[in-house]
Amino acid sequence: MASTQGAAEKARVLVASNRGPVSYTVYEDGGDGGAGSLRAKRGGGGLVSGLSAIGADAGSVWVCAALGDGDRAAVRRAAGGLLPAEDTGGQRVRMLDIDARVHSDAYNGIANSVLWFVHHMLYQTPLEPVFDAEFRRQWASYEAYNRAFAEALAEEAADGAAVLVQDYHLCLVPGMLRVLRPDLRIGHFSHTPWAPPDYFRLLPDDIAAALLSGILGADRAAFLTTRWADAFASCCAAVLGPDSLTGTEIGVHGLGADADFLRKRAHEPDVEERMAALRAEIGEGRKAVVRVDRTELSKNIVRGLLAYRQLLDDHPEWRERVVHIAFAYPSRQDLAVYREYTAAVQRVAQEINSAYGTAGWTPVVLHVKDDFARSLAAYRLADVALVNPIRDGMNLVAKEVPVVSDQGCALVLSREAGAYEELRADALVVNPYDVLETARALHEALSLRPEERADRAKRLAAAATALPPAQWFLEQLRALEELPAG
Structure with a gap:
């Protein structure tokens, strides 16, 4: 050519x-x-x-x-x-x-269904992977x-x-x-x-x-x-x-996070509108635990919800005083395992609301439609950011929330996120598989004095913006x- x-x-x-x-x-x-x-x-x-x-x-x-x-x-x-x-x-x-078939084989068949699973260590090895003739055909693509x-x-x-x-x-x-x-x-x-x-x-x-x-x-x-x-x-x-x-x-x-862009974008009118809507969903005087993720298997959303449920069990004093704002935006829905995972996230959120919710309090506010302005609104309102991937190359959400949060937020962070290397000194670090430990970290994060939370957030934001995109x-x-x- x-x-x-x-x-x-x-x-x-x-x-x-x-x-x-x-x-x-x-x-x-x-x-x-x-x-x-x-x-x-x-x-x-x-x-x-x-x-x-x-x-x-x-x-x-x-x-x-x-x-x-x-x-x-x-x-x-x-x-x-x-x-x-x-x-x-x-x-x-x-x-x-x-060719569309070649691209699909390469992208879905190999990149997202094999290489992604290998590097994020996602396989259930008694059953998968299976490297058969179909795999070899896709590898040629x-x-x-x-x-x-x-x-x-x-x-x-x-x-x-x-x-x-x-x-x-x-x-x-x-x-x-x-x-x-x-x-x-x-x-x-x-x-x-x-x-x-x-x-x-x-x-x-x-x-x-x-x-x-x-x-x-x-x-x-x-x-x-x-x-x-x-x-x-x-x-x-x-x-x-x-x-x-x-x-x-x-x-x-x-x-790193793009601080200039994020801070400017987070104060535009559409974000302000979504903040008002989220405040109404949270309710007056309540704290907000925020997560923003794609429904990617490695993001560990289900265990995050289970940890929040454990928090409500172990510390009933938080009932009606905290809301978990969980944004789980659909990802790779052309793959069955991702559709099943998205359904599991929705099911666990519904179970928590059914078990603990009251007429005036919805414990989990779950949104599954992607909305960047709403994500920034949640960043600004966050008292605690929950970032608990089982494995992640970096995780920019962990860096973005401290930059944008209005009052300064605490960060509960998985040690398996790449961002752990830079943010661990001021984050509350957890083993992402340990639901009990994550629940304890959420309690500690929610219990921080406002001034300590703000000081941690300032240091997190400085580390998070050390190497901005350009x-x-x-x-x-x-x-x-x-x-x-x-």
Whole structure:
């Protein structure tokens, strides 16, 4: 395939990720542009902030996958080239129309149903995983999907360009790209945890080796915490041998909260409206224990609810004096296990309300429809933030709530969250599997004197914002560009 740019326009900085900075919806009802018109919606996050920070003259290109019918229509409209600048906020974006079946196999079959489960250690090992012929068929799609990214990056990159490949969806890209373009500086960043060797070796030997070798095709492999970086190095030594890391630098960059954006956004009118609604749901004079999560298996929402129920059992003095605001936004509902988990969250919340609720008090206020403004409203109202994942690469909610909370909140934090490394000094730390310990931590958090809670929150907020998104991206880019090309 020919490059979408002339030689003078080749990109000097490239980002590759499954999801890009823009998505498209097809409007069949006419919309503003007539039947079948496309509407673009821009996203946010650390990569968007980082690419914006390097400036328009940096010659950057973002390569991503088309994720739906609207995206695929936009790719066809652009003839496979760069998307219109008016859709992307001026960023140069190349979206790949990978065969829908191939993408589904790679994304749902391998990335989300195997690699995510391995790195978050989610398997019920008496029954799963099962690496059969269907797995091998899906693995071939994962290879094809990664190859499409590698080829597009090779086409778009200027001589000696810096390429930042993102996450577990694209583990094979660095190695494939190294073969196609040995002149490039290639980095890979893992946003998930990394499994320890014994668990990682649940994977077939050749698959484990391929994933590690793929990332080792990069000049630099980076992680959110030292713990995950060390686990990756241990896996390399166990699977590929003690000298396998030669030639690849390991880095750690702990993504922080964007304090300026959050504080500004949290005081806009729609957030104020939702605060009023939440105050009415909580009731006058009551404390709020807040959690905001996707219904992702690793987030441990059910045990969090069980711990709250244990709190009400062990400390009946909190009944009618506290409300658990639980936002559990549906995630990956195309996978049966996620639908079942979402149903379990709703069922346990209903059981608590049935057992303890009164005419004037609903113990658990559960919302399952995603609403960012409502999440920020809950952040501001939180007396206690509950973040208890069984395993998490970082967990930005743990960092965001202390930044936004109006009166300062206490943080009950799982030791298995990546954020634990930075926030443990001022958090109330729990074993995420221990419901009794989590209930005790909730009681302690609710019982803190207001001044102590506020002091803890200030220190948490300072630690949480140490490396905001734009700086996080630029730090990786600088480290990569300081390395010799190839």
